[in-house]
Each structure stands twice: as structure tokens, then as C-alpha cells.
Amino acid sequence: MKITQFMCAQQLYLNFTPDSMTITVLCLLLALISYLWMVSKRNKNAPATTNELAGYADLLNKNVDFYQELDDAGKKRFVKLVDGFLQNVHIEGVGFIINRLDKVLVAASAVIPVFGFPGWEYKNLTNVVLYPDTFDHEYQYEGSDREIMGMVGSGSMNGQMLLSRSALLRGFSKNSSTENTGIHEFVHLLDKSDGATDGVPEYLVAHQYVIPWLQMMHREMHRIKDGRSDINPYAVTNEAEFLAVASEYFFEQPERFEDKHPELYKQLSLIFAQDPAANV
Numbered sequence: 001m002k003i004t005q006f007m008c009a010q011q012l013y014l015n016f017t018p019d020s021m022t023i024t025v026l027c028l029l030l031a032l033i034s035y036l037w038m039v040s041k042r043n044k045n046a047p048a049t050t051n052e053l054a055g056y057a058d059l060l061n062k063n064v065d066f067y068q069e070l071d072d073a074g075k076k077r078f079v080k081l082v083d084g085f086l087q088n089v090h091i092e093g094v095g096f097i098i099n100r101l102d103k104v105l106v107a108a109s110a111v112i113p114v115f116g117f118p119g120w121e122y123k124n125l126t127n128v129v130l131y132p133d134t135f136d137h138e139y140q141y142e143g144s145d146r147e148i149m150g151m152v153g154s155g156s157m158n159g160q161m162l163l164s165r166s167a168l169l170r171g172f173s174k175n176s177s178t179e180n181t182g183i184h185e186f187v188h189l190l191d192k193s194d195g196a197t198d199g200v201p202e203y204l205v206a207h208q209y210v211i212p213w214l215q216m217m218h219r220e221m222h223r224i225k226d227g228r229s230d231i232n233p234y235a236v237t238n239e240a241e242f243l244a245v246a247s248e249y250f251f252e253q254p255e256r257f258e259d260k261h262p263e264l265y266k267q268l269s270l271i272f273a274q275d276p277a278a279n280v
Contacts, residue, residue: 048083056082059104063172066112066251069279078115082107088121091128093165095141098130105168106130109182112251113190116273117204122186124193126159133166150185152192161185171252178249178257179232187247191240199239204271213267217242220264230260247272255280 048056057079060067067078085107091098106128114120131139134146139162149167153160163185171180194202199217200210221236223229235245249257250268254276258265269275 047087053079053083055100056104059101060108063101063105064108065172066115066276067108069276074279077118078108078111081111081115085110085122089125089128091130093130094132096130096132096165098165102130102165102168105172105182106163108172109168109180110186112183113186113247113272122189122193124159125161125189128161128163130163130165130168132164134164135162149181152185152188152197161189171248176252178230178253180248180252183251184244184248187244188240191243197240199241199243201243201271204273206270209267209270213271214239216263216267220246220261251276 057075060075060078060082067075070078082104086103089107089110091103091106093102110122131141133141135141135148136143136146137148140146148162149164151162153162163182167181170176171182188197190204191197191199191201194200200213202210205213217239220229220231221242224231224233224236231249232245235242246261246264247268249261250265250272254265258277265277
């Protein structure tokens with residue numbers, strides 16, 4: 001930038017004509033644009049200020065049960081992970097302007113499943129797109145046949161996650177019970193990190209536990225079909241959905257999940273390297 005400015009200035013003094021004046025103005029404008037772009041990029045990637053971190057902590061304390069149950073050290077680490085996620089992943093709204101709570105709840109959804117893995121980064125995610133409500137397979141959020149609350153993109157949409165804002169907020173409300181759309185979709189993203197969304201996140205499941213986990217899933221899926229399980233019936237769609245649905249339950253109602261599904265609870269504790277019931 002300094003070389004460009006010098007060359008422009010040199011041309012101004014050596015050949016001061018109307019054309020050279022135009023060139024000089026253009027050079028100065030380009031230099032200003034370059035400077036503003038560098039400042040914008042630096043600010044975007046800069047860590048949050050103390051006040052911003054305190055703001056995150058306040059929103060988490062009011063809205064995220066998982067965070068509320070952590071000790072002081074855990075809360076401090078959780079806030080840093082939220083900040084790190086927000087620095088690296090772009091979040092935008094479709095048809096509305098997102099607010100700080102929207103961003104924090106998306107980040108919390110991402111942090112909760114990987115809280116047991118310090119240093120984890122979602123390398124297969126660049127953008128999260130929030131729709132105001134449910135949407136359809138054409139990504140329309142108006143009209144009928146809108147049943148989708150969240151989706152992890154593939155193909156041309158790889159690296160993208162789509163979430164219903166209303167479902168996101170509902171998942172962290174006091175009436176959410178065992179469901180949390182944000183956590184559900186980020187578990188899918190974890191599952192996908194090994195290249196296949198199949199209910200077996202190979203980066204997280206030790207090799208010797210893969211077959212026992214599959215057997216456990218299928219047994220519980222049969223129980224769900226027979227009406228002998230309180231796990232959301234959507235879990236029987238396939239193994240990937242079972243993992244995501246069971247994980248919602250595991251993180252949202254850990255004590256209840258451990259009581260009703262002790263084997264599943266133990267296995268998910270191994271997968272996520274967490275024991276959330278112990279924090280309650």
C-alpha cells in the first residue's frame with residue numbers, strides 16, 4: 001500500500017496534468033479501501049473484548065441449562081469456546097436481522113457436544129444460515145409443506161448448516177423437554193466429520209465400541225417401534241438420526257436419560273467424553 005502511494009505521489013509531482021490528478025485520486029481511494037478492508041478483517045478475527053465475553057456469559061447463564069450446571073472453570077472455558085466459534089463461523093439470517101442471542105445459541109449448540117474435546121474445531125463448517133421458521137426442501141420458509149427445522153448441507157451446500165430460528169430458540173427454552181434442534185444438527189456435523197453420516201462418529205468412537213454401539217442402537221430402535229421407549233420416534237429413521245435424537249435427550253435431560261437408558265447413557269458418555277448427569 002505504501003509503494004502504491006509513493007508511486008502515485010511521484011507521478012503527481014513529475015507530470016501534474018488533469019489525467020495525473022485523476023490517477024492520484026484513484027490511487028488514494030484504492031489505498032483507503034485497502035486500509036478499511038484490512039481493519040475490517042482484523043476486527044472480525046479479533047478475540048472478543050472483556051465486555052463482550054461478559055455479555056456472552058450473561059446470555060448463556062439466562063438461556064442455556066448446560067452452561068448453568070458447570071463450575072466456574074467450566075463456564076470460563078465454555079465462554080471462550082463460544083467466542084472461538086463465533087470468530088471462525090459466519091452466521092446470517094434470511095429475511096431478518098440476527099441478534100446476539102441468536103449467535104450465542106448457535107455457538108452453544110456447537111460447543112455442547114464437543115465440550116469434552118478441548119481444541120476441537122468444526123473444519124467442515126463455514127456458515128450457519130438461520131431461517132425465521134421451518135423451511136422446505138427448496139429452502140422456502142413461506143407456504144405449506146415446511147417441516148424442516150435444521151439441515152447439514154452436502155454437495156454444493158457443503159460447509160453450510162441451515163437452522164430454523166424458532167426451533168433453535170425453542171430448544172433452549174424451559175419447555176424444550178428432550179429436544180434441541182441446534183444440538184441435533186451439530187451432532188450430525190460431528191457424525192459427518194469422518195466422511196459418512198451414519199450414526200458412528202469414528203473420530204469419537206473407539207474401534208472396539210463400534211459394533212456394541214450399533215447393536216445397542218438397533219435394540220433401542222426396535223423398542224421405539226414397539227412403543228416401549230420414551231425416545232422420540234424420529235430416531236428410528238436411520239442410525240444417523242438415532243444418534244442425533246438420543247444425543248439431544250442425553251444433553252437436555254441427562255438425569256432422566258441415565259435413569260431410563262443406563263446403557264445408552266454410558267455409551268454416549270464415552271462417545272462425547274462427558275458425564276452431564278454428574279453436573280446436575
